[in-house]
Amino acid sequence: MQYNEKVKTINWLAHNVIQLEVPKPEGFKFSVGDAVEIKVAGQDPGPFTITNLPNGDKLEFVIRIYPEHHGKTEAISKLKVGEEIGFTEPFNTFQPQKRAIFLTGGTGITPFIAIMRQMQKEGTLADCHLFFSNKTRKDLFLEEELSDMLGDHFHNIIAEERDDPDYYGNIDEAWLKNHIDDLSRPVLVCGPPAFNKAMAKALKSIGVKEGLIDLGS
Ligand SMILES: Cc1cc2nc3c(=O)[nH]c(=O)nc-3n(C[C@H](O)[C@H](O)[C@H](O)COP(=O)(O)OP(=O)(O)OC[C@H]3O[C@@H](n4cnc5c(N)ncnc54)[C@H](O)[C@@H]3O)c2cc1C
Numbered sequence: 001m002q003y004n005e006k007v008k009t010i011n012w013l014a015h016n017v018i019q020l021e022v023p024k025p026e027g028f029k030f031s032v033g034d035a036v037e038i039k040v041a042g043q044d045p046g047p048f049t050i051t052n053l054p055n056g057d058k059l060e061f062v063i064r065i066y067p068e069h070h071g072k073t074e075a076i077s078k079l080k081v082g083e084e085i086g087f088t089e090p091f092n093t094f095q096p097q098k099r100a101i102f103l104t105g106g107t108g109i110t111p112f113i114a115i116m117r118q119m120q121k122e123g124t125l126a127d128c129h130l131f132f133s134n135k136t137r138k139d140l141f142l143e144e145e146l147s148d149m150l151g152d153h154f155h156n157i158i159a160e161e162r163d164d165p166d167y168y169g170n171i172d173e174a175w176l177k178n179h180i181d182d183l184s185r186p187v188l189v190c191g192p193p194a195f196n197k198a199m200a201k202a203l204k205s206i207g208v209k210e211g212l213i214d215l216g217s
Pocket residue numbers: 035046047048049050061062063064065066069070071072073074093107110111
């Protein structure tokens with residue numbers, strides 16, 4: 001089924017990241033970690049993850065804008081409150097897992113936003129860790145909420161800005177070895193394809209069993 005709803009709010013969370021809300025359609029049911037295909041006028045549909053919790057009357061999305069691609073995210077960034085978007089039924093990408101390590105790059109964090117919000121509500125987030133990599137400090141978003149939710153279990157990694165205190169470069173085996181306290185934890189990995197591939201390889205080589213590495217569906 002295809003839904004159409006009018007944009008309720010648009011806020012910029014970072015220089016190239018927006019948070020967009022539409023009303024939740026009557027009868028639309030979803031779980032944390034679900035995504036939909038969003039269709040905006042003149043563009044092909046593209047997958048985006050719902051970042052709010054299923055109860056309530058809205059759907060929230062966090063979307064990185066690539067103006068230089070002149071594609072769907074540029075079109076989304078130009079939407080105005082009251083303009084319509086289309087979207088599909090939801091499909092699942094990740095599910096909550098106790099004792100998880102969320103290993104993520106950029107907007108790859110989106111499925112984990114709703115999952116972590118739900119786990120916090122249920123009291124199971126305290127034993128999880130978030131490793132969140134961004135190219136530069138100004139690409140980072142939701143830092144305050146993530147810090148509040150996870151405290152010192154929130155590990156921020158800046159990959160390209162050498163003078164940043166959280167600079168490390170690309171996450172590698174040495175970094176993972178230093179930061180994963182228990183190799184029996186499930187590791188949920190979500191980022192660009194090259195990030196996912198590199199992380200799966202690095203995790204295996206430090207001894208995380210393949211069955212514990214979740215690359216989503
Ligand atoms: C299940 C799933 C969930 C997702 N959830 C989210 C989410 O919640 N938030 C989010 O921000 N993203 C999410 N994404 C990623 C998102 O769908 C894409 O990043 C987005 O559609 C790309 O949009 P675009 O503006 O590049 O436009 P597109 O319309 O995809 O591309 C426009 C043009 O740019 C070109 N192009 C694409 N990539 C590059 C590149 N790297 N360099 C040069 N040219 C390029 C294309 O070939 C095309 O010609 C998700 C992806 C998946 C698979």
